[in-house]
Amino acid sequence: MEHKILFKDLKLIHQLEKALAKQGYTQPTPIQLKSIPSLLLGKDLIGIAQTGTGKTAAFVLPILQRITTKHPRVIKTLVLAPTRELAAQIGESFSTYGEFLKFKHTVIFGGVKQGKQVRALNSGVDIVVATPGRLLDLMNQKKLTLNNVEFFVLDEADRMLDMGFIHDIKKIIERLPRKRQTLFFSATMSQEINKLAKKLLKNPVHVEVAPQATTVELIKQYIFFVDQPSKENLLLELLKQKHLNSVLIFTRTKHRANKLALFLNKNNISSDAIHGNKSQNARTKAITDFKNRRIKVLVATDIAARGIDIDNISHVINFELPNEPESYVHRIGRTARAGTEGTAFSFCAADERNYLRDIERLIKEKIEVMDHKFHSESAKTAVGAAAKPLPRKSFNRNSRFKRNSGSRNKNSSSKRNKPMVRFKYKSKKN
Ligand code: AMP
Numbered sequence: 001m002e003h004k005i006l007f008k009d010l011k012l013i014h015q016l017e018k019a020l021a022k023q024g025y026t027q028p029t030p031i032q033l034k035s036i037p038s039l040l041l042g043k044d045l046i047g048i049a050q051t052g053t054g055k056t057a058a059f060v061l062p063i064l065q066r067i068t069t070k071h072p073r074v075i076k077t078l079v080l081a082p083t084r085e086l087a088a089q090i091g092e093s094f095s096t097y098g099e100f101l102k103f104k105h106t107v108i109f110g111g112v113k114q115g116k117q118v119r120a121l122n123s124g125v126d127i128v129v130a131t132p133g134r135l136l137d138l139m140n141q142k143k144l145t146l147n148n149v150e151f152f153v154l155d156e157a158d159r160m161l162d163m164g165f166i167h168d169i170k171k172i173i174e175r176l177p178r179k180r181q182t183l184f185f186s187a188t189m190s191q192e193i194n195k196l197a198k199k200l201l202k203n204p205v206h207v208e209v210a211p212q213a214t215t216v217e218l219i220k221q222y223i224f225f226v227d228q229p230s231k232e233n234l235l236l237e238l239l240k241q242k243h244l245n246s247v248l249i250f251t252r253t254k255h256r257a258n259k260l261a262l263f264l265n266k267n268n269i270s271s272d273a274i275h276g277n278k279s280q281n282a283r284t285k286a287i288t289d290f291k292n293r294r295i296k297v298l299v300a301t302d303i304a305a306r307g308i309d310i311d312n313i314s315h316v317i318n319f320e321l322p323n324e325p326e327s328y329v330h331r332i333g334r335t336a337r338a339g340t341e342g343t344a345f346s347f348c349a350a351d352e353r354n355y356l357r358d359i360e361r362l363i364k365e366k367i368e369v370m371d372h373k374f375h376s377e378s379a380k381t382a383v384g385a386a387a388k389p390l391p392r393k394s395f396n397r398n399s400r401f402k403r404n405s406g407s408r409n410k411n412s413s414s415k416r417n418k419p420m421v422r423f424k425y426k427s428k429k430n
Pocket of ligand 1: 053
């Protein structure tokens with residue numbers, strides 16, 4: 001029989017083993033197995049791994065083991081994360097795995113007043129998890145110094161670049177000591193990421209797990225060709241099914257996320273929206289309500305949803321397809337956590353047809369087409385100008401809707417009060 005490697009084979013200190021046992025974790029995930037031994041030896045590391053692979057523990061555990069006890073309460077570890085949610089989650093991991101150790105940590109992010117964060121820093125911390133903007137701000141105000149940093153982690157580097165943090169990150173890096181251990185994580189690899197990694201890392205160990213295709217393979221994916229005006233009715237019909245019990249819906253814009261959450265609530269489907277314009281408190285509440293199943297649906301934009309750690313999402317629905325094909329992979333990856341299966345539905349209108357083409361090129365497969373009563377053949381067969389999104393400036397909702405509203409849509413609204421037929425899960429190969 002194959003010998004399974006357990007956490008106790010990884011030579012972790014007993015305080016960490018105890019914390020892991022408390023979580024019920026006995027076996028390291030592949031990224032943990034591949035990273036922890038090298039990190040314990042003090043090596044730099046580049047990890048290509050998505051959220052959901054256990055990558056947080058892969059760096060939190062060795063850092064907690066190796067962080068020195070000299071200079072207590074000065075910042076010895078700095079972790080940079082792209083979003084407040086991810087920073088908060090990493091902070092929670094330090095609490096969980098460090099429960100039986102004496103280190104103090106704090107989380108720093110923008111969008112809230114800085115007073116509490118400055119007080120936490122003044123009281124002395126060993127570990128700081130931060131988003132780049134606020135950290136730089138506090139550094140410029142001389143509220144903290146990074147002279148003693150031994151471990152530097154850049155998490156979700158690809159998203160950091162996407163979000164335009166590169167200049168902030170460069171400025172932060174300039175203030176770090178040269179002698180340090182650097183850990184670099186990214187879900188995807190590109191030339192730009194490679195360049196940044198080369199600049200930051202010294203003889204790094206390369207670790208790659210769950211390449212995108214593998215993650216995608218675990219997810220049942222379906223495309224619904226539908227005209228824009230029918231999308232809401234299609235969504236309602238889908239959400240009536242009981243097995244869609246915890247659904248994460250993606251839109252491209254904050255405005256659309258808000259509108260959709262309102263629409264669903266009006267139709268007695270409990271939902272909330274998260275995006276960058278919402279206060280931190282409102283976002284935390286929405287995520288907690290979703291995790292605790294107080295709401296069935298969470299509507300999110302790409303950036304807001306990135307890195308959110310929610311298990312047991314039954315379905316991801318792309319109400320609007322993302323304009324970057326990589327975002328599709330990140331989005332649907334929310335539903336297949338830690339090796340479980342998931343389902344992703346994507347709505348594609350005519351003007352999103354090119355997005356779908358790019359997605360299928362990236363994932364190297366044709367997504368199965370679902371047959372449904374709002375099916376739009378014109379969306380399916382759109383080419384040329386019809387397959388492209390309308391330019392944003394000339395976006396005129398009314399004219400666009402008129403252009404698209406065929407008899408199918410009129411039928412659907414007149415049918416709204418009639419009992420709904422249960423959805424037929426008939427798929428067509430396209
Ligand atoms: P991450 O990729 O760091 O966001 O982790 C994804 C999820 O996996 C989190 O909920 C972790 O608590 C969980 N997790 C991390 N390591 C393990 C493990 N070795 N066994 C089981 N679950 C784990």
